[in-house]
Amino acid sequence: MRPFEYVSAPDVATAVRAISDAPGAKLLGGGTNLVDLMRQDVERPTTVVDISGVPLTGVDELPDGGLRIGALVRNSRLAAHPVVRARFPVLAQALLSGASGQLRNMATVGGNLLQRTRCLYFVDASAACNKREPGSGCDAVGGFHRGGAVLGASEHCIATHPSDMAVALAALDAVVEVESVRGTRRVPLVELHRLPGDTPHRETELEPDELITAVEVPASTAAATSRYRKVRDRASFAFALVSVAAAIDVQDGAVAAVRIALGGVAAKPWRAYEAERVLTGARATEAVFREAAEAELAGAVGLPGNEFKIELARRTIVATLRQLRVEGGAA
């Protein structure tokens, strides 16, 4: 690991000043991704600004029934929060399906959102990777790409975003609050991460000197009947091949409201607007679920090692909706 200057920031003001003063600075939350990547020589910050002691650790109910989650809340604490468990089960399940007990105790909400891809060639500093080294090529396309994207990818990069939590937050219409020396702004979670295009090294809409302070989740009628379903190579402690976060409100057999997001298929949590369009107002039947899944995956493109994900995603959407229909009592 390369040497760096270590700064411990007690509050947001100190932290944003420190990252704006030192180009090449990186924020340190739980460190579960940054420390790992610094050790692999993929991340090379000159200054590390430790925000793990910044008191953004509240989970507060908003007057309208929504939630405001501090960026330094640990993943395990958020998953265990009684309001999250009762009213936003998809979020608790997504968090609990990610990483391990030890890592969830370390991982913060802000760090989870900005964790980098698990693409093997991105992590291997000797491989060609446009994301790590713009213009160097992409070893994943002709190599091992089981984890690669089938939606929104480009010839320059087929990496997927690995977060489970972010998929649930995308389905819940979450908004991210960001602070810098220029002030505060709000970014809808579905717009936080970018698709690769020909600039895969630009992963999010954030500037390097911006700090995530909070995530807000609005109240919704669908959230109470919501679920996260994760398909992976082993039953626990593995990243998603495909995952589905879905929330649905079925009234008299018809879909009154629905929110779906997919994980493991794109460089960002993929909000399934096409599927939602097919479902909204339609009968909550197996045939309609399948039609919705087909519509969402219509533009999917696979490579030999990951094309199985396209049908897997369709089936996982259908299975998740079927399960929610039963749980919502509309079977």
Place this chain on the structure above:
Amino acid sequence: MIEVELRVNGTAHRVELDPRVSLLDALREQLGLTGTKKGCNQGACGACTVLVDGDRIAACLALAVQYGGREITTIEGVAHPLQRAFVRTDGLQCGYCTPGQICSALGMLAEADAGMPSAVTEHLAEPRVTLSSAEVRERMSGNLCRCGAYNGITDAIREVAGARPGVSS
């Protein structure tokens, strides 16, 4: 170099650290507490699990400078019926993963006592946890055992969990 107070197993140590040093390396190399093991050094195996203020963490991905002033417990500071239970149930073979398994299990039992759900908990809003075999396996999935002593590990943990008030197995 940064001066940090590491509080380990009830003893405070003032140490000079390069900020790159992980908590795992500080414990092993600087304090000579080699009970905590290094397996993958990537967060993936659990051999380095220690407790910080009662929470289990992976010490290999923790920078030591982040943990100044916190109460750190390593296997050297543990004397618990769970250790005898591991011996009774053959919850180990080579023993390399065992310190991490024990520390992780103690953190996990505290999480269960606090009513934390897991990915296999059916009724998420239910405040009480029943530590079935499936629950123990899911909650302990961050600890790998190359010798495959999982059945013994699960039995030992359930035996101890069942003997405690408030947690049923």
